[in-house]
Amino acid sequence: MPKTLLTVATRKGAFLFESEDRKTWTMSEPLCEGWPIYHAIYDAKSDSIYAAAASEWHGSGIFRSRDRGATWEMSSEGLSYPDDDGRKVNKVSTLARAGDRLLVGVEAPGIFESKDNGETFSLLSTLSGQHGSEMWDDPANQAPGHLGISGFVTDPDDSDNFFTIVQGVGAFETTDGASSWTPRNNGLRRDWPPPENYDDVGFCVHKLVRSSDPQRMYQQNHVGVHRSDDAGQSWTEITEGLPGDFGFAAAVHPHDTETFYVIPVDGGHGRTMHEGKATVYRTRDAGSSWQPLRNGLPQVDAHLGVLRQGMAIDKHDTPGLYFGTSTGQVFVSADEGDSWTEIASYLPSISSVDVAIVD
């Protein structure tokens, strides 16, 4: 019987949750030796779990498990800039599968690839020459926490086509396997001056998703939620009806391009859910209207934060929705967000939640 597998990354290792009915869940022990994990995914192509780890002591690497978490190996072979480059790999931020490539996004901004399922890595692209790259390529701008590669959107039908996000700069698309890039930020709002000489970068894209129709994309931005109906070539803001324009996490329904989810949070220093009420917002009409989803979520003193890779949706006929918080709770909905159950309460701070259906 197929199982639903949740892979949860935290500041103190990864955790796996499995369920046959999405009601009763079993939870693993802490995995990956308690290392800080920034993103962890199950990859169906290699039937493996990958976890992007970065330790203050021992640097960055990718843990991999080929037996659903029973045993793990770690590699960082090739996952570094040349010694004379000036840039350093401070953190591995995000992972994705694109054909025969395992993509690894790092800080300082760069994309590494592995073609042997995480045993060795090589530098694929730094988006060199893109508008603004002279800023993010300057080693002086490499303070931790700034200007990394924070996400990918891959195309299951074309491994050479994918989007990436440079934190604080914007989204870029390649159609030739990262040989060349095009900024995809047309129409986005920007409440600050553009970088000198450039109008197509300087945007703060938090999370980008593509629906089952590749023309329809959505994004949660630093300022606003936005929709594209032309595969990212232009964007229209759809924030109206939400309690605020700031958030990180977002997910699109796997079978319905009109249905999309976000978790608005306060855009100040707190970055927790509005009014202390845990709420996921859903649109059924591509952003014309929004419905708050609160049934089963804490509504009193619930000052919860969710990061950009902290929400996921599965591909069951009736999709399940999942999110993990920066205070260690995991919430699950088996009915497209209509009702929620808390399946973990005391994990370390959660960086990412990934879901897959496995045999």
Place this chain on the structure above:
Amino acid sequence: MADVRLPGTLSPLFPGLPRRLEIEAATVLGAIDEIERQWPGLRDRLVAEGPTLRPHIHTYVDGERSALDAPLAAGSRLDVIAAISGG
């Protein structure tokens, strides 16, 4: 031969790695490279691009804080320390 002491945080990644090894090398980096030959992947856990020591890793030769190019003499003691950090 230098008497090399490694931090316990490495042990989970390299099953069987002893905390204490006898290594023939001329410098701190040479000692780490020699250990790398026996335990592939270990160098990257201690040394970043440059090469430089990772910011929260310190090395001491005979009790003196030392850089990667510090010389090792026969009988030197090399302590590789993971800084007190985190929480």
